[in-house]
Amino acid sequence: MKFHTRKWVKPEDLNPNKSLFGGRLLAWIDEEAALYSVVQLENPHVVTKYMSEINFMASAKQGDIVEIGIEVVKFGTTSLVLNCEVRNKMTHETIITVDKITMVNLDENGVPKPHGKTKVEYVRDRIAGQNK
Structure with a gap:
């Protein structure tokens, strides 16, 4: 799993x-899943359809740095299914896992649209392909 984003836990992020x-934390995960999907599907019109059971395994305190990892489980016709792990950057202790996050590719009218993708693509490879 690749950990793409880090967040610093600040006072405004704390509960009582x-x-x-x-x-x-769920808002951070949803945003990361959306950003990952937009890049993978090359479409800014992507929405969260489903999040499976969420398993809180540890907590984070003020000053901790957490990192969010996302990986592709499968490509559907109009969707992308991801899983997620958030861990403490310093200790590598898992804070939360989400087994399945389904993101749906939409057209300009908000209707699910086939994306034509079948594998993970990296931006560097797309750029290299354009320079050939």
């Missing part, structure tokens, strides 16, 4: 227990 608020 002074640990990372789960809703804040």
Whole structure:
């Protein structure tokens, strides 16, 4: 799994227990899944359709750096299924896992649209392909 994004846990990210608020972490995961999907599918019109069971395994405290990892589980016709792990950057302790996040590719009218992708592509490879 590749960890693409890091977040610094700040006071505004905490719950009354002074640990990372789960809703804040889920918002970070949703944003990361969307950004990853937009890049993979080369379309800014992507939405979250489904998130499977979420497993909180540890907490994070103010000052911790967490990193968000995303990987592709499968490509559907109009969708991309991802899984996610968030871990503490310094200790590598897993904070949360999400087994399946389904992102749907849309057209300009908000209707699911086939994306034609079948494998993970990297931007550097797309750029290299354009320079040939």
